[in-house]
Amino acid sequence: MLRLTKRSEYGLMALAFMAQSGQSYTSVREIVAKLRIPRRLLAEVLKDLSRAEIVEAVRGPGGGYRLTSPADQLSLARIVEILEGSVAVAKCADGSSCDLSPSCTIQEGINLVAQRVKSVLDDFTLAQLADRGPQGSQSVHEVAV
Amino acid sequence: MLRLTKRSEYGLMALAFMAQSGQSYTSVREIVAKLRIPRRLLAEVLKDLSRAEIVEAVRGPGGGYRLTSPADQLSLARIVEILEGSVAVAKCADGSSCDLSPSCTIQEGINLVAQRVKSVLDDFTLAQLADRGPQGSQSVHEVAV
């Protein structure tokens, strides 16, 4: 339906939160306290992001997650790709095979569209996303030091 | 999942086919003969496009569907909007309300992304799509006269 999943949205919210917060480690509990999203689901999402090394996790009291790289070097495409597999507008647009492919007359065109949509996500960074949030006055990637 | 539905793809294929074929009326039967897609589903799709006056329908022998406007004046956004409701990358991006909206920190940013994705679809015409298909050598919108 050309729509981002909740997983992506939750992930982006959490990452934006981390980018803004400035603190070193942020726990799921903290994030859930601010944003009103299902705790367990957010945990799943962050775990995936941790596996993909988008964030670094530390357990135990005072632990939580932390971005592994500056927010302005993290594209939405990357995040969405991790959280929902790929950003392909059509099945054939990310290498997957489609049984209609042989007789499909619009494949080439659709792929061009897919490519353009992809670049939109590629060009949008987490920093840009966070900069537009509530606390998004100061440059996020400057603060995160 | 940021992916077009089959409805959209089938619709686009059919419209591209009509744009290329040059003949005045094209029946579901004809389209299905070329493209290997479920007949009944395509019929549903074309009916919706007919309701939206993207195509004009004529019943009876020799009847079928015909584009109501030149292929280069029909954007993918328009078609997708008709076939799947809207092209919003996020729920809130098309006016719909989202219960997370009050506490959502990324709404503004996401809307910007949504807007950009929308313009990709807005700027891509059926003619462009059809021009890249199998028979897409000559300019589609010139032929359709």
Next chain:
DNA sequence: TGAATGGGCACTAAATAGATGCTATATTCT
């Protein structure tokens, strides 16, 4: 009249997405 062709509705099936439970493991603090 009969064949071709779209129109309308309702329904089933499959795929995706959303959400949660439970237990294990690591870390810190007392």
Next chain:
DNA sequence: AGAATATAGCATCTATTTAGTGCCCATTCA
């Protein structure tokens, strides 16, 4: 050591959306 805090892993269940189909009616034309 033991309690408290946090993430890790896995399985599962439910809800929503998408895909696909059946059946009959209306229109047009030869």
